Amino acid sequence: MGSYPNGPLGNLRSDWAYTPGGYTDGMRTTTYDVQGMTCGHCVRSVTEEITEVEGVTSVDVDLDKGTAVVAGDADPETVKAAVVEAGYEVTGVH
Numbered sequence: 001m002g003s004y005p006n007g008p009l010g011n012l013r014s015d016w017a018y019t020p021g022g023y024t025d026g027m028r029t030t031t032y033d034v035q036g037m038t039c040g041h042c043v044r045s046v047t048e049e050i051t052e053v054e055g056v057t058s059v060d061v062d063l064d065k066g067t068a069v070v071a072g073d074a075d076p077e078t079v080k081a082a083v084v085e086a087g088y089e090v091t092g093v094h
């Protein structure tokens with residue numbers, strides 16, 4: 001995670017708190033590139049599996065982009081395993 005720029009835009013979000021790992025808005029989000037999703041059922045399966053991972057507070061799966069944006073402090077390896085469990089593959093985490 002990078003840092004946010006200083007300057008006019010950097011001050012817009014006053015609710016951002018600084019932590020040693022970077023700025024957060026109280027909830028860290030991680031984007032997972034998920035390969036193999038083709039329809040709403042896929043989205044549902046991935047969403048349900050990731051939701052069950054400890055530390056996950058919300059999941060937003062985008063079929064068109066092929067991403068799952070996960071909020072919370074879940075272990076990325078566990079989230080990846082959950083995606084595999086659902087039958088898909090994680091090709092990137094960022």
Ligand SMILES: [Cu+2]
Pocket residue numbers: 037038039040041042043
């Ligand atoms: Cu599907």
